[in-house]
Amino acid sequence: MITFEDVTKFYPRQERAALRNINLEIAKGEFVFLVGQSGSGKSTFLRLVLREYRATSGTIYVAGKNLATLNQWKVPTLRRQIGTVFQDFRLLPGKTVYENVAFALQVIGRPAKEIRSIVPETLELVGLEGKEDRPSDELSGGEQQRVAIARAFVNRPKILLADEPTGNLDPETSIGIMKLLDRINRADTTVVIATHDSSIVDQMRRRVLELRSGQLVRDQAEGVYGSA
Numbered sequence: 001m002i003t004f005e006d007v008t009k010f011y012p013r014q015e016r017a018a019l020r021n022i023n024l025e026i027a028k029g030e031f032v033f034l035v036g037q038s039g040s041g042k043s044t045f046l047r048l049v050l051r052e053y054r055a056t057s058g059t060i061y062v063a064g065k066n067l068a069t070l071n072q073w074k075v076p077t078l079r080r081q082i083g084t085v086f087q088d089f090r091l092l093p094g095k096t097v098y099e100n101v102a103f104a105l106q107v108i109g110r111p112a113k114e115i116r117s118i119v120p121e122t123l124e125l126v127g128l129e130g131k132e133d134r135p136s137d138e139l140s141g142g143e144q145q146r147v148a149i150a151r152a153f154v155n156r157p158k159i160l161l162a163d164e165p166t167g168n169l170d171p172e173t174s175i176g177i178m179k180l181l182d183r184i185n186r187a188d189t190t191v192v193i194a195t196h197d198s199s200i201v202d203q204m205r206r207r208v209l210e211l212r213s214g215q216l217v218r219d220q221a222e223g224v225y226g227s228a
């Protein structure tokens with residue numbers, strides 16, 4: 001689903017590569033943690049997958065497409081297959097839970113009838129049934145993250161990318177969010193989570209990719225946060 005072949009990324013005017021000679025393959029339906037210190041290249045990895053940036057050298061394939069040769073006008077189609085979740089939720093202020101999730105389908109032109117059936121179904125999946133009409137900014141952090149996950153998943157993307165999804169949440173709430181991402185993964189979605197949350201990684205025991213100064217230094221099945 002995601003393949004990096006000898007990928008290096010330099011930002012403009014930077015002497016050090018943000019990612020260097022990365023080779024990896026993430027298969028369809030995998031659940032992967034991306035760990036590493038601040039500045040190790042995790043966000044850069046996610047941004048390359050989204051084609052927010054292009055690799056300086058090497059080749060990236062996402063959902064069967066070579067991102068180096070993908071036409072700019074096809075990038076929105078690529079991104080529709082990738083749901084994204086962030087530490088700071090990024091919900092639409094002043095909108096209800098329902099509106100936040102429905103908006104993701106409206107912008108890609110889905111028919112109203114479909115929206116009316118899929119949004120409640122997705123809100124139920126994330127455990128927010130009965131909260132449809134609540135203003136999203138009045139929810140707890142954990143609930144807001146559930147709205148963000150519903151919004152990312154409502155279009156049933158092939159891939160879900162999460163950048164520090166539990167960064168603003170307490171440990172107990174974080175476990176609930178991880179269980180939800182695990183459920184989404186079981187629905188055959190490839191899930192990649194960049195995180196500093198060692199207890200979550202240690203509890204989940206899934207594949208761990210560790211970056212250090214832009215290099216992939218560990219690829220461990222059923223891994224833990226810190227190097228063994």
Ligand SMILES: Nc1ncnc2c1ncn2[C@@H]1O[C@H](COP(=O)(O)OP(=O)(O)OP(=O)(O)O)[C@@H](O)[C@H]1O
Nearest residue numbers: 011012014018036037038039040041042043044045
């Ligand atoms: N837009 C940019 N322009 C120049 N350098 C950048 C840019 N974005 C990131 N970098 C540099 O690239 C390197 C990797 O950064 P990146 O944000 O990918 O790390 P990270 O592991 O996601 O860190 P964090 O955990 O703090 O989010 C760092 O040295 C950073 O300073």
